[in-house]
């Protein structure tokens with residue numbers, strides 16, 4: 001089966017290609033949540049990746065698929081979040097020049113986090129959009145390849161490699177819960193499963209404040225929305241009005257999309273801390289938050305939940321510890 005220009009072979013290719021550059025994360029049984037729901041719940045801990053999030057998978061697959069000529073010219077990104085870190089990290093490991101363009105408003109802590117991998121940082125713009133425009137000009141003029149955050153075949157196939165790992169670890173999985181923003185992760189995990197075992201149920205979960213993909217699905221085409229503050233800040237951002245892959249794939253292959261409240265997200269973070277002694281950022285706790293909702297999980301099912309990252313400020317951790325323990 002083929003979806004757009006993607007086949008299951010692309011996922012297996014990606015898996016082999018990125019193996020030396022990523023952590024093969026564990027799929028961990030969660031006894032408390034399993035007992036509470038009457039299901040078997042497993043957590044895929046992508047917060048254990050070296051940069052603290054799954055985005056190394058897509059970035060590695062995309063950058064490794066470039067030609068030598070392209071690699072010699074370098075890559076760029078205008079993300080200052082987990083994707084930006086992933087691009088800078090992988091480029092540095094491959095000895096490829098990375099340029100990160102960002103708005104003057106990006107706070108010093110974020111600039112410092114990305115600086116760890118020594119990309120060239122240009123902070124000349126008043127908005128992230130303007131920084132993005134410059135990246136594409138640089139691509140046009142000098143051939144510096146922009147590494148897109150989600151709407152790209154190689155990014156999608158890189159993120160989807162985790163489905164193959166989940167099936168290796170637990171072939172009985174019948175349901176997967178996946179945090180959803182631009183939908184690179186959702187599209188990848190969905191096709192990674194469905195092109196291999198079509199009967200796995202895929203559930204996308206987002207925050208309640210400006211979940212752009214979910215609102216776009218409701219009106220039938222990609223829309224733009226203003227951002228609002230949320231604990232799940234890695235789920236902020238649009239899906240692109242000229243979306244090529246992730247809108248269609250989410251619409252056609254994801255079985256259900258659903259939103260969780262800020263309070264539920266906080267409880268999800270607290271659950272992972274208390275029961276697994278690991279730190280998850282808000283975006284990455286949305287799946288656990290949904291599974292904790294009374295009556296949501298079907299008893300007897302075998303559920304994989306992607307815990308996507310751990311980039312949370314310690315002040316937020318402190319607040320959650322104070323509120324929940």
Ligand SMILES: *Cc1c(COP(=O)(O)O)cnc(C)c1O
Nearest residue numbers: 082181182183184185283308309
């Ligand atoms: C990017 C990201 C997501 C969402 O991924 P998309 O491909 O944009 O949907 C979820 N969680 C974390 C921690 C992320 O960094």
